[in-house]
Amino acid sequence: MSLEDDLFEQRAARVSEIEALGYRPFGKRFDFTHTVPEVFERFGSKTGEELEAEKIRVRIAGRIQTVRRMGKAGFMHVQQNGGKLQFYVRKDAVPERDYALFGMLDIGDIVGAEGYLFITRTGELSLHVEALEFLSKTLLAMPEKFHGLEDTETRYRQRYLDLISNPEVRDVFVTRAKVVSSIRRQLEERGFIEVETPMMQPVYGGAAARPFVTHHNTLDIDLYLRIAPELYLKRLIVGGLERVFEINRNFRNEGVSTRHNPEFTMVEFYQAYTDYNGLMDLTETMLRQIAIDATGGTVVPFGEHQLDFGSVRRLTMRDAVVEFWEGEGGPTPGQVRDSAWLLANAPKATAGECLAHLFEVHAEKKLIQPTIIYEFPVEVSPLANNNPNEPAMVDRFEIFVASMEIGNAYTELNNPLEQRRRFDGQLDMQARGDDEAHQMDEDYLRAMSYGMPPTGGEGIGIDRLVMLMTNRTSIRDVILFPLLRPEAEIGMADRLRRLG
RNA sequence: GGGCGCGUAGCUCAAUUGGCAGAGCAACUGACUCUUAAUCAGUAGGUUGUAGGUUCGAUUCCUACCGCGCUCACCA
Numbered sequence: 001m002s003l004e005d006d007l008f009e010q011r012a013a014r015v016s017e018i019e020a021l022g023y024r025p026f027g028k029r030f031d032f033t034h035t036v037p038e039v040f041e042r043f044g045s046k047t048g049e050e051l052e053a054e055k056i057r058v059r060i061a062g063r064i065q066t067v068r069r070m071g072k073a074g075f076m077h078v079q080q081n082g083g084k085l086q087f088y089v090r091k092d093a094v095p096e097r098d099y100a101l102f103g104m105l106d107i108g109d110i111v112g113a114e115g116y117l118f119i120t121r122t123g124e125l126s127l128h129v130e131a132l133e134f135l136s137k138t139l140l141a142m143p144e145k146f147h148g149l150e151d152t153e154t155r156y157r158q159r160y161l162d163l164i165s166n167p168e169v170r171d172v173f174v175t176r177a178k179v180v181s182s183i184r185r186q187l188e189e190r191g192f193i194e195v196e197t198p199m200m201q202p203v204y205g206g207a208a209a210r211p212f213v214t215h216h217n218t219l220d221i222d223l224y225l226r227i228a229p230e231l232y233l234k235r236l237i238v239g240g241l242e243r244v245f246e247i248n249r250n251f252r253n254e255g256v257s258t259r260h261n262p263e264f265t266m267v268e269f270y271q272a273y274t275d276y277n278g279l280m281d282l283t284e285t286m287l288r289q290i291a292i293d294a295t296g297g298t299v300v301p302f303g304e305h306q307l308d309f310g311s312v313r314r315l316t317m318r319d320a321v322v323e324f325w326e327g328e329g330g331p332t333p334g335q336v337r338d339s340a341w342l343l344a345n346a347p348k349a350t351a352g353e354c355l356a357h358l359f360e361v362h363a364e365k366k367l368i369q370p371t372i373i374y375e376f377p378v379e380v381s382p383l384a385n386n387n388p389n390e391p392a393m394v395d396r397f398e399i400f401v402a403s404m405e406i407g408n409a410y411t412e413l414n415n416p417l418e419q420r421r422r423f424d425g426q427l428d429m430q431a432r433g434d435d436e437a438h439q440m441d442e443d444y445l446r447a448m449s450y451g452m453p454p455t456g457g458e459g460i461g462i463d464r465l466v467m468l469m470t471n472r473t474s475i476r477d478v479i480l481f482p483l484l485r486p487e488a489e490i491g492m493a494d495r496l497r498r499l500g
Numbered sequence: 501g502g503g504c505g506c507g508u509a510g511c512u513c514a515a516u517u518g519g520c521a522g523a524g525c526a527a528c529u530g531a532c533u534c535u536u537a538a539u540c541a542g543u544a545g546g547u548u549g550u551a552g553g554u555u556c557g558a559u560u561c562c563u564a565c566c567g568c569g570c571u572c573a574c575c576a
Contacts, residue, residue, distance in 0.1 A: 006545070007510070007527060066536070073533035090533055107526070121534050144511040144525050146537050151511085153568045165511090209575065228576095254575055255501080264576070398576095405576055436575080461576050474569095485567070488549090 005495070011139045012499045014104055018134055021097055027135035030112040033059045036083035039117070040125065048119040060085060060127055061112035061135060063164065064105055066145055074102060075126075078111065082170050086126040087113055098132040107145070108138030108164075157487060159480050169477075175294050176466045176478055180247060182293035183267050183460070186286050192243040192269055197232035199225060199249065205444070206230030206383070208436040209252040212262075225251035230383065230457065233270050234412060235447045237455050245269035247462070258474040259404060262483050265462040274456040275385075275411040276395045280372055283399060283407060283458065284312045287370060294469040302402050302471050305368055312399075316375040317359050324363035352377025352392060367400035376410075382422045382438050384410035399460070406465050409458030416448040 015025040034042070043056060062080030073090035089102045093115075105111065112133040120126050143149040148165040155162040155169075162169050184194065202221065204211045206228030214223050229246050236244050247267045256262060271278070291298050291309035298310035315323070318336040325331060335341040336358075339351035346354035346361075355377050367373070374397035378386060384394035396410035413419050423445070426438035466478040476482035 010527075066538090068535050068538050069532090070535065070538080071532040073535085075535045075538085077536075086536070088534075092533080120536090122536075124534095124536075126534090141510040141526055144537095146525065147512045149511070151507095151568085153507095154511095156568090207576080250576085252575070255573080257572095257575090258570080260575065266576080408576075459576085464576075488566075 007141055008139055008495060009499070011106060011137065014106070015137050015139075017104060018101065018137065021101055023101060023134040025134065025137045027110070030061045030133060030135055031059065032061045032112065033057075035081040036060060036062060036079070036085045037081055039085055040083060043117055044125060046117075046125075051117050051119060051125075056117045057114070058117060058127065059112065059114045060087075061110065063110050064107050067105060067107060069103070076105070078113075079164075082167065082174070086120070086124055087115075087129050088118075088120070088126050089113075089129045089132065093128065093130055094132060098129075101132055101134060106138055108140070108142040109134070110136035110138075153484075156476055156482050156484055172466075172470045172472065172478060173480060175470050176462075178294045179290055179466050179469055180462060182290045183286065183462075184245075184247065186289055187243075187245045187267075187269055190243065190282075192245045192271070193241065195233070195236060195241065195244050195246055196248065197226075197229045197236075197246060199251075201226050201232075203439050203441050203443075205438055205441050207250075207252075208380075208438065210254060210435055212251050212253045227252050228266070228459070229268050230459070231441055231444045233268055234452065234455070234457065235444065237270050237272050237412075238447045238450055238452045242272035242453070243270070256483065258476070259464065261463065261475050261479055264475070264479075266459050267462060268457065268459040270412070270455055270457040272453040272455045275454065276374070276397055276409055276456055279409045279456040279458050280314065280374070280397060283372070283409065283460075287312065287399070290465065291469065300469060300471070302468055303473065305402065307369060307401060307468060309370055312370045312372055314372040314374060314397075317355060317363075317373050317377075318375065320363040320367075320373055321355065321358045324366045326362050350377075350379045352379035356380045364400065364405075365403045368402055370399065370401045372397050372399055381410065382426050383413055383419075385413045385415075386418070401468055404464050404467075405461075406468070407458060407460040409456065412452070412455040412457050414448060414452040414454060416445050419448055420445055 018025045039058060039060065043051070046054075060078065060080070062078035062085070065077040065079045065084055067076040068074055072092075073088070076087050076089070077084045078087055089099070091099045094102070112135050113127060113129045113131065115128045115130040118126060118128050143161060143165045149155055149161055155166075188194070200214065200216075200223040202223060204224040204227050206226075207230070209227040211224040211227050214225060215221070216223055228250055229248070233244055233246060245267060248265065249263045250266050251263050253262065254260065287309050288298055291300055298308060300307045300309065318333065321336050322331055322333055331341065331345070336355065342351040342354035342358070346357045348354045348357050359373070375387065375393050376384065376396040378384075378392055378394050381394040381396050384396040387393045387395050394410060396408070398405050398409070399407035413422065423438065423440045427440060429437040463475050463478050467473070467475060470478060472478055
């Protein structure tokens with residue numbers, strides 16, 4: 001028998017022992033008076049004398065992190081809600097039955113206790129337990145207390161263990177929640193309403209990506225998991241919902257990396273009667289506020305850098321290529337406007353694609369501080385409006401931070417005649433073998449033909465933004481359950497079956 | 501998909517040119533009424549990712565496969 005099975009059976013046997021003492025081994029309702037962090041907020045600054053005089057009674061529940069037993073007394077640390085509180089249990093202060101229970105507790109068990117707060121000789125605010133309640137049993141051994149759980153595979157597969165074992169992981173996801181709620185609140189304050197549009201779509205669009213395909217049985221149709229909500233949100237703009245946003249998953253059937261997960265979260269928002277300049281201002285304000293809401297300030301550490309969300313630089317894609325050109329033969333501002341020069345200096349079919357390619361190769365990795373890059377070529381922007389002064393360019397910008405693209409925005413194309421031409425252009429690209437080219441969307445053309453107001457629209461990648469706010473270099477560290485290949489057989493059901 | 505790396509006890513890690521698989525934590529038994537990575541004494545725990553191969557002998561060398569990580573390509 002392996003050690004793990006041995007341990008498993010020992011603990012299963014302990015379930016009966018706990019039951020024999022008169023406790024329910026899988027617990028019951030426990031009305032606590034404070035969370036552990038609340039205990040420290042409210043009473044953390046009191047002195048030992050004050051606590052002795054006031055005898056503050058509390059009821060606390062949580063998971064046992066460490067136990068130190070010394071014969072007729074002992075300590076344990078109990079973690080709950082991101083904090084940990086020390087419990088002091090002594091034989092002469094609790095019912096006999098509770099002390100017997102204390103003797104058979106395992107690290108990882110969940111308990112509740114009632115008692116009063118005091119400060120130990122070593123100065124730690126603790127709970128002097130007067131009654132102990134058993135709330136749930138762990139049958140499996142917890143990760144080691146000192147190093148925690150380090151194995152990345154186990155951390156991602158069993159995120160619950162990661163969360164129990166590594167407090168900073170909890171902080172990452174708390175920060176993630178702050179980022180999302182900051183975005184939601186800021187948009188709502190400006191009159192945006194949150195909507196939900198189809199994630200299963202008969203025609204996919206709104207981005208250049210390969211989709212996942214699924215099937216609906218009774219309708220007998222293939223559907224695509226959406227690669228972006230864009231086309232539906234703009235239909236809502238046509239319908240008069242003039243400020244809408246959606247925060248949810250997109251699915252792209254592409255490789256995984258430290259910056260890509262097949263499902264990822266975006267916020268997309270659309271505002272009628274503005275344009276990409278309006279969105280630049282809004283983006284700057286929002287990013288700044290997100291940093292404050294998530295981290296407490298506008299300067300955020302990221303690796304060796306200090307990212308300053310207090311100011312956002314703006315420059316055109318052409319200027320970026322000129323400024324950041326690597327190596328010899330850097331172009332002049334005139335050359336990056338010259339189709340012949342572009343076509344001669346990048347391996348793409350059109351001048352616009354060449355410019356975008358040169359930008360990606362030379363400039364992107366150098367954009368560490370928050371930077372808005374604007375004026376994009378029309379060839380890589382099938383849904384954005386042409387610049388009135390230069391039809392080869394569109395009124396579009398992207399936000400880069402720490403070499404990552406985290407946002408994309410433009411003045412929406414609202415001319416159905418031009419949109420038809422763009423779709424046809426995409427079909428041509430498809431015919432030439434580009435499997436990420438945009439599909440024709442007839443209903444979208446129809447919606448636009450009813451008249452869509454001038455509109456600005458933007459999408460921000462939440463996962464990447466959270467990476468920046470939490471100083472994580474892998475997207476898997478900010479997604480609770482990142483996609484992994486299925487695990488080999490676990491055998492848990494069989495093990496439990498053997499116990500009855 | 502390509503390249504590089506990793507996989508040893510529940511967890512964190514060792515193991516000498518290829519020569520008896522080990523430690524700490526967790527667990528078990530005992531001692532201990534202010535400890536905090538509690539301490540002290542003792543006990544138990546292994547299909548070295550899987551399958552082959554080389555060898556007297558493989559955790560170690562070789563091949564394939566599985567899983568994970570990093571990276572390049574692609575994308576956001």
